[in-house]
Amino acid sequence: MIPTFRWIGFSLSLWVLPVVYALDNSTGVEVTQILKTTSSWNGNPLVYPEGQAEITGLLVEILPGAETGWHEHSVPSFGIVLEGTLEVTLKSGEVKRLQSGDALAEVVDTLHNGRNISNQRVKIIVFYTGAVGKSLTRKDP
Numbered sequence: 435m436i437p438t439f440r441w442i443g444f445s446l447s448l449w450v451l452p453v454v455y456a457l458d459n460s461t462g463v464e465v466t467q468i469l470k471t472t473s474s475w476n477g478n479p480l481v482y483p484e485g486q487a488e489i490t491g492l493l494v495e496i497l498p499g500a501e502t503g504w505h506e507h508s509v510p511s512f513g514i515v516l517e518g519t520l521e522v523t524l525k526s527g528e529v530k531r532l533q534s535g536d537a538l539a540e541v542v543d544t545l546h547n548g549r550n551i552s553n554q555r556v557k558i559i560v561f562y563t564g565a566v567g568k569s570l571t572r573k574d575p
Contacts, residue, residue: 469512469537475522475530476541480510485565496520496556502548504574509564511540518556521549545574 458465473479496502496518504525514537522530525545532538540560550556562570 468514469539471539473539474510474541474544475538476524476528476544478542478544480539480542482563483509483565483568485568488564488566488568490562490564490570492560492562494556494558494560496548496550496558498550498553498555500550504545504547505571506545506574507540507542507562507571508569509562510542511560511562511570513538513540513558513560516557516559518550518554519552520556520558521551523547523549 471480494513498518515532515534517534519534520532522532523546524541530538531551564570
């Protein structure tokens with residue numbers, strides 16, 4: 435009879451173990467929020483496109499002194515600078531400087547140019563929250 439009680443006690447202990455979710459800090463798991471926003475870095479609200487959702491992740495590398503050229507994104511995106519220093523300039527003249535470790539929500543439907551102002555390659559991981567068939571980037575004509 436005692437072994438039955440031990441088995442029941444062990445079974446019940448499995449039900450009361452603390453639940454740890456992948457996004458919670460716990461032993462062996464550390465979570466650091468790098469960005470949470472409802473607007474792009476220039477303050478415009480973020481709006482998701484209509485249609486079937488499609489996430490695209492890119493590693494963008496820009497050589498020292500190189501530029502992206504004037505362009506705009508038609509869907510919300512966010513990036514994290516892994517290496518180097520990037521200067522992003524809007525047509526309005528507003529400038530944002532980003533260094534290794536910085537994260538930002540990119541501007542949407544706003545012409546901008548990215549320029550590597552460091553002496554090393556800029557590496558950025560960018561995630562676009564688009565829709566199937568919708569372009570991510572348009573170059574300035």
